[in-house]
Amino acid sequence: MSTPSSLTIGVLALQGDVREHRAMLEQCGVSAVGVRRPEELAQVDGLVIPGGESTTIGKLAGIFGLLEPIRAALRDGLPAYGTCAGMIMLADAIEGGTADQQTFGGIDVVVRRNGFGRQVDSFEAVVDFSPSWHDHFDYPATFIRAPYVEKVGDGVEVAATVTDEQGDRIVAVRQGRLLATSFHPEITGDTRIHELFVELVRS
């Protein structure tokens, strides 16, 4: 583990925008490393779980021997931030998953996979981000076959919603030092969500 002034944040390096997340974290002033093995997981102060395809990430995590170590680390309080498929991986329950889909769990939410529709339904929206632990701000969010949160448990804070024709959709949640967003902040060039996560890791 690092001292508070020199945090090392891991980026789960099985699939997705690993390089982009690492670059964003470095811009936030922390060290960022790829995590693909249990020994690497043991070295980090926090973990980012990129988007991609949650079924594939679950399978690869099993193949790389990371499923149980990550579940155990989250239970032991490792801070984590999941984006898009990463949000699905951190959810305690999924709607629309495959029968044998493997996740890490940790956040007491039900997440609807592909909630906004298929690839054609990818979109951008300015999201009003209002976390309790930080001043609110507008964030230009990109959603790609994104999930949304259908139900939240008692200990879960809703940090952002978007409104579509069906009503308000929850797209950012936090439980303790676990954070999840439906969207991909690593491709915007705007580091504020990563900064929020770094703040949570430091807290």
Ligand SMILES: NC(=O)CC[C@H](N)C(=O)O
């Ligand atoms: N951009 C993404 O991460 C898409 C998530 C994908 N639809 C899934 O189910 O995992």
